Amino acid sequence: MREIRVDIVSDTHGLITDELRHELAGADVIVHAGDITSSSDYALLKSIAPVHLCLGNNDYTGQYGPDIKRKMRFSVDGVRFEVAHYRDKLTPAAVDVCVFGHTHRPSIERSPEGGQVLRRRRGRTVGDHVNVTALQDGSELLSRPQAVDDEPGAWLINPGSPTLPRTSLGPTMARLWVRDGLVEDPQVIQLPLSEAQASSPWFFMGV
Numbered sequence: 001m002r003e004i005r006v007d008i009v010s011d012t013h014g015l016i017t018d019e020l021r022h023e024l025a026g027a028d029v030i031v032h033a034g035d036i037t038s039s040s041d042y043a044l045l046k047s048i049a050p051v052h053l054c055l056g057n058n059d060y061t062g063q064y065g066p067d068i069k070r071k072m073r074f075s076v077d078g079v080r081f082e083v084a085h086y087r088d089k090l091t092p093a094a095v096d097v098c099v100f101g102h103t104h105r106p107s108i109e110r111s112p113e114g115g116q117v118l119r120r121r122r123g124r125t126v127g128d129h130v131n132v133t134a135l136q137d138g139s140e141l142l143s144r145p146q147a148v149d150d151e152p153g154a155w156l157i158n159p160g161s162p163t164l165p166r167t168s169l170g171p172t173m174a175r176l177w178v179r180d181g182l183v184e185d186p187q188v189i190q191l192p193l194s195e196a197q198a199s200s201p202w203f204f205m206g207v
Contacts (some may be wrong), residue, residue, distance in 0.1 A: 001079060001141055001172065001180055002178075002179065002180050002181070003177060003178070003179050004028045004029060004076055004077055004177065004178040005021070005026065005027050005028045005029070005175065005177055006022050006027070006028065006029045006030075006031060006068070006076060006175065006176050006177070006178060007027040007029070007030050007031070007049070007173060007174075007175050008030075008031045008033070008099055008157060008174035008176070009024075009030065009031070009032050009033070009121070009159055009162060009173045010030075010033035010034060010035065010056075010085075010099075010100075010101025010102070010149075010158070010160070010161060011033070011034070011035045011056070011101050011102065011160075011161035011162075011163065011164065012032070012035070012037075012041060012157050012161070012162060012163050013035055013036075013037050013161070013163050013164055014036075014037045014040075014041065014119050014163075015038075015041075015163045016041050016044055016045070016079070017162060017163065017171070017179050017194040017197075018193070019162070019171065019191045019192045019193070019194055020162045020173065020191060020196065021044075021048070021164040023173060023189060023191060024045070024048050024049070024173075025048065027048060028049055028050075029049055029050055029051075029054070029076055030045050030049045030050070031052045031053075031081065031083055032045065032049060032051060032052070032053040032054070032083075033054060033083050033084070033099050033100055033101035033159065034053070034054035034055055034056025034057070034059060034066075034083075034084075034085035034087055034100075034101055034102070034157075035056030035057065035058045035059060035083075035085065035102070036056070036059060037056075037058050037059060037062065039064060039145075042064050042187040043060050043152070043175055045151060052072055052074050052081065052083060053072070053083075054068065054069065054070060054072045054083045054084055054085060055068060055069065055070050055085065056085040056101065056102065057085060057086075058100065064205075070084060070089070070109065071083070071084040071090075072084075073095065076094075076178050077178045077180075078174070078181045079096050079097060079157070079178050079181065079183055080094070080095040080096045081095060081096070081097045081098075081099065082094070082095040082097070082098050082099070083098075083099040083201055084098075084099075084100055084119060084147050085098060085100065085102050086101040086102055087102075087156070087158070088134070090156070091114075092111035092113050092114040092115075092153075092154035092156060093111075093113035093114045093154070094114060095114055095115075095154055096114065096115050096154055096155070096178070096183060097154060097155045097157065097183060098099050098111070098148040098154055098155065098156045098157065099156075099157050099159070099193065100156070100158055101158060101159065101161070103158060103160075103166070104160055104165055104166040104167075105154070105158065105160055105166050105167050106158055106160030106167070106169060106172045106174065106186060106188040107155040107157075107158045108155065108156070108157050108158075108160055108174070108186050109155075110153040110154070110155060110156070111154040111155075111156055112153055113153065113154060115152045115153040115154040115155070116154075122129045134146045140145050141163065147161060150177060152187075155183060155186055157174050157176070157186060157201070158174075158176035159172060159173045159188065160172035160173070160174075160188065162191050169188070169190055170190060170191070170193060170197075171190070171191040171192075171193065171194075171197065172188050172189060172190055173185055173188075173189050173191060173192060174186065174187065174188050174189065174190040175189055177189050
């Protein structure tokens, strides 16, 4: 079985915490949905795994090289990804996985458009890894994968922010697996608080 672990982050805003670095260890691919705001953090992530980065509203054209744009497309073992900082810039009908950020609020949804036949296996989620469905009132519904999902449609994934979270989940990132060319187990991962976050309630003001 070909198995590729894709770790997804966004809105790190100039800080890669030790907790985030620990969770990213072992990733095969890292996707960053913008507002990294630091060339040294980009280099740090590239030392862990190949990075697919787009520019956020706090990043500047050319800051990380001429090839990093506002919207990026790439493939992982045939799975088509698109990443942009703003959700409304994405085109889910054309790809299998859309990644976005900006809100600092994690969510995992399915689009009625695009995608392949994708699968989520029962019981793959462990520890603090949870699925998050964003509700219209801004709250989250947390659930474990319950069954194999064979319906087509592109995934829409916002990993939240590991640095400046805006929900009660605290610091988050996301992860999925590409197994034999199929997406499995997209999930939000709750990260431990860094020392600075634990000592400052400002991180959870939700603004």
